Amino acid sequence: MSDWRMRAEAHRAVRILRVVEEAEGVSTLYFGDALCRKAQPGQFIMVWPPGAEEVPMSLSTIGGESSITVKAVGPTSRRLTSLGEGDLIMIRGPFGRGFTLMGEKPLLVAGGTGVAPIKPLVEEMLSRGLKPTLILGARTKDRLLFLNRLRRLLGSKLHIATDDGSLGFSGPASKYAERLLDEGCFDAVYACGPEAMMAALYRAAERRGLPIQVSLERYMKCAIGLCGSCAIGPYRVCRDGPVFNGEMLRRVLDEFGRRRLDPSGRSTPLEE
Amino acid sequence: MAEIRLAIEIAGLNLRNPVMNAAGILGLTADLLRRVYEEGAGAVVTKSIGLKPRMGHPNPTVAIVEGGLINAMGLPNPGVEYFLGELEKLKAGGIPVVASFFGETLDEFVEVASRLSEAGVDALELNCSCPNVEGVGILGSDPGAVKRVTEAVKGCVDKPLFVKLSPNVSDITEIARAAERGGADGLTAVNTLRAIALSIEARRPILSNVTGGLSGPALKPVALRCVWEIYEAVEIPIIGCGGITTWRDAVEYLLAGASALQVGTAIMTRGLRVFREINMGLRNYLEENGFREVSELVGLAHES
DSSP states (O other), X not given: OOOGGGSTTSOEEEEOOEEEEEETTEEXXXXXXHHHHTOOXXXXXXXXXXXXXXXXXXXXXXXXXXXXXXXXXXXXXXXXXXXXXXXEEEEEEEESBOOOOOOSSEEEEEEGGGHHHHHHHHHHHHHTTOOXXXXXXXXXXXXXXXXXXXXXXXXXXXXXXXXXXXXXXXXXHHHHHHHHHHHSOOOEEEEESOHHHHHHHHHHHHHTTOOEEEEOOOOOSSSSSSSOTTEETTEETTTTOBEEEHHHHHTTTTTTTTEEEOTTSOEXXXXX | OOOOBOXXXXXXXXXXXXXXXXXXXXXXXXXXXXXXXXXXXXXXXXXXXXXXXXXXXXXXXXXXXXXXXXXXXXXXXXXXXXXXXHHHHHHXXXXXXXXXXXXXXHHHHXXXXXXXXXXXXXXXXXXXXXXXXXXXXXXXXOHHHHHHHHHHHHTTOOSOEEEEEOSOSSOHHHHHHHHHHTTOSEEEEOOOEXXXXXXXXXXXXXXXXXXXXXXXXXXXXXXXXXXXXXXXXXXXXXXXXXXXXXXXXXXXXXXXXXXXXXXXXXXXXXXXXXXXXXXXXXXXXXXXXXXXXXXXXXTGGGGO
8 A cells, every 4th residue: 555645635735835816806826736736737626725615626827836726706715815925725636637638729718717727728738739729708808817828828829708898709708719610720629617608619519520628617525536526427527527528528418507416416507 | 167156145135246335435316326336336325315405514524544534524415305316217227226324313214214215225224323423423332222223214114224333332243233133134334433634734633524434445454353243243244344445355354254345435546447346356266266156255264
């Protein structure tokens, strides 16, 4: 039996190196961790600020430093966004299956904080010589995350969509994506954001015969594939996901974009 | 050469092999349990179902320690009324189902068991040993209470009833005998061992519930000793549970007196293929040692 305390599943303490405010109520917390350094884009960690709850978060930076990008919505995320340099958080992971690279000219679509796992994916794709195009979507231009960084990485291959039309395309990112898919010669689709957006993109990709991967989110307890609280169909989001491909999504169409399990295990309508 | 059979009979249940998932592991939905069966389990065990929906404890609910895992989920479950729908889906697939259940009062135990039984489950597993919910675990350490609740449930259901025992007692044979006298058809040994994990950096307990239950390889020698003692104390069959990760662990449990096995934490370390791995190893062990059936191994180490 190898050393269990060295397993990725074990809790470890990390200190926050710095905090960058990305938008109002949205912060990126940077830290160093040997295991997160080797994560795949799309993998997540469980983050526990002692005194609050432990929650799943996508890694928004993978490399020498790691980061999570948190939107203050509940008590735990508010606690996380209130932390500063030197503060301690407990983490475990990285968990799950991340994105796998497919195609030469992929279209990526990120909505809101869904850009968190998409940013390291863009970096990975560029480092492997792929030519990704990204639609970055948000409600308003003030809520577009990592805009400068992504513009530097992608130049003219970065497209913007805002719900209020304050910058770029006016309307949902998924609608803009359909237009680009019809104009361009994309050979794969990736998405992370509100589930309704991802469901629309799944249908758009299926209609065009394109492979797709999306990153799902569900209420989670153990994160190690044991408790079943993050079930969607026969899959555990924590272990079989969080990245789902078209073949997996086809098996969960009665839930994807529609329903989720609540913490007691009852299926309830998805509200976003 | 005679054919090797993994199939077993336990308390009237005929299963294609002796390996199940442990209660609490993936048993929240029919779809997940169907997958456990497709991955090779001989039967599936549901999450412990109670009368009303429960959210369970807040996270953190698990902590890794040396050789194992401590969890305090807090019996999250959708409640019996809702869960009947999941059971219907499962039974439509013809999968052998053991329904784990609990109550906060004797009447609740009886009501939940009756409703699960009417839904057509193949057997019931009475959880009186959860270490993480006040009341439920205490029941399991009181022989008189275990006998009463077992009797009450047996009086209302006609399905095989297993009573899942707690290792958090000074004499587990006393509880085992109480369950047997109450009419249990079998015993599951054991639930998790009360434990705690601390963070030296945060200087506090990791689990929101402070204490939890230890599972995995660290629990195995304790659980195996429990099975050994229970086998010598009662006539009814035992389902062994606690740290089973490989076919070697499985053989040890059978030799100690278990007739069937449950696997939990090993799904983290080995993945869902653990059911096939254990069954394959078990088949090879039987073949190489001149046995034809799993039942030939049960309790064999007591004869030496």
